[in-house]
């Protein structure tokens with residue numbers, strides 16, 4: 001991969017956005033398509049080299065284009081409530097894209113017979129493994145402190161308590177990241193650092209801390225409408241969106257220009273409309289994703305995997321060996337274990353990073369690994385992906401169900417939610 005040119009985008013007197021420009025991969029002719037997948041500047045190459053994907057037989061398209069040496073997502077940024085509502089995980093064997101693990105643990109808490117978390121980025125595996133050790137070792141409030149959901153000066157102690165339950169590689173990975181542990185492991189990813197930049201440097205251009213607190217305080221729908229119109233939706237707020245989600249800045253942040261070919265009208269207008277929906281129609285006081293984006297912690301408002309009522313359910317499921325994590329691409333895992341059949345699939349938004357043709361091929365393989373009635377859930381952000389007509393007889397689109405769940409999506413930056421069911 002070629003070196004990355006760094007781009008500086010001046011967003012006014014007080015703020016300069018540092019971005020990494022899209023680069024061409026010489027041997028494939030492809031473009032690196034997403035900021036999250038751009039190579040991190042690793043300080044410990046030897047250690048990270050050990051963390052390369054192990055399932056070499058069948059790679060994912062994105063694996064040919066990206067470096068997987070750092071944490072991209074220190075939390076799952078897809079709404080776990082939508083997943084548990086449509087996948088109906090109770091009693092099912094679930095296959096779940098790992099990311100940082102939260103949504104896979106949410107499926108366990110919802111009664112999945114088993115959860116296989118598959119993840120091709122070894123740094124993400126380290127996030128999942130540390131969560132698993134923490135469920136097994138800590139009490140609920142220590143667990144929340146380690147994650148950064150709540151403030152703490154004892155995160156190093158909680159990590160040391162979990163350390164013995166980690167594999168040697170994962171232990172070395174986290175031993176080398178004492179700063180990330182002290183800050184809370186849920187803030188250690190590149191995506192969370194984008195949010196921190198937004199929170200610390202961009203949001204204050206439009207809103208004071210007091211206004212942010214007021215936004216997050218419980219209100220009726222009518223009060224939220226009024227608050228949004230009179231306080232929140234000011235000129236600077238709208239300006240931030242026009243700048244941040246302009247094609248120029250998103251392109252400079254690494255989104256492949258190809259993605260925009262499907263987007264009608266302004267991306268900024270669309271994301272602003274979705275954000276308005278999340279701030280008005282869905283109660284911000286009960287939105288854990290919004291709490292973290294705006295305050296850098298969850299406080300009392302937690303996603304499913306972190307709720308106290310689910311803590312022991314996850315711990316028991318782990319003790320019953322109903323969870324495994326596999327370092328591989330989904331494509332590689334399905335090829336390696338053709339005998340494994342699943343009843344539910346959390347697919348995150350992995351098709352976003354694949355061509356339509358590769359997405360259709362993978363959907364075909366997923367159907368082959370499904371029991372009749374198996375359910376699939378995934379998100380689109382910019383690239384529209386859903387089952388093609390050629391699979392219509394094997395995969396039923398559950399559009400009404402997906403649309404009504406999408407109305408309640410608290411992680412509001414996606415464009416569409418897809419639910420599909422394998423024919424019986």
Ligand SMILES: C[S@@+](CC[C@H](N)C(=O)[O-])C[C@H]1O[C@@H](n2cnc3c(N)ncnc32)[C@H](O)[C@@H]1O
Nearest residue numbers: 060097099118119120121124329330348349350
């Ligand atoms: C798809 S990303 C989530 C992206 C986030 N929702 C966004 O759009 O910015 C979540 C995780 O999926 C993993 N991933 C992506 N494609 C995969 C594949 N084909 N097999 C296994 N894991 C994959 C990535 O390594 C990442 O940790």
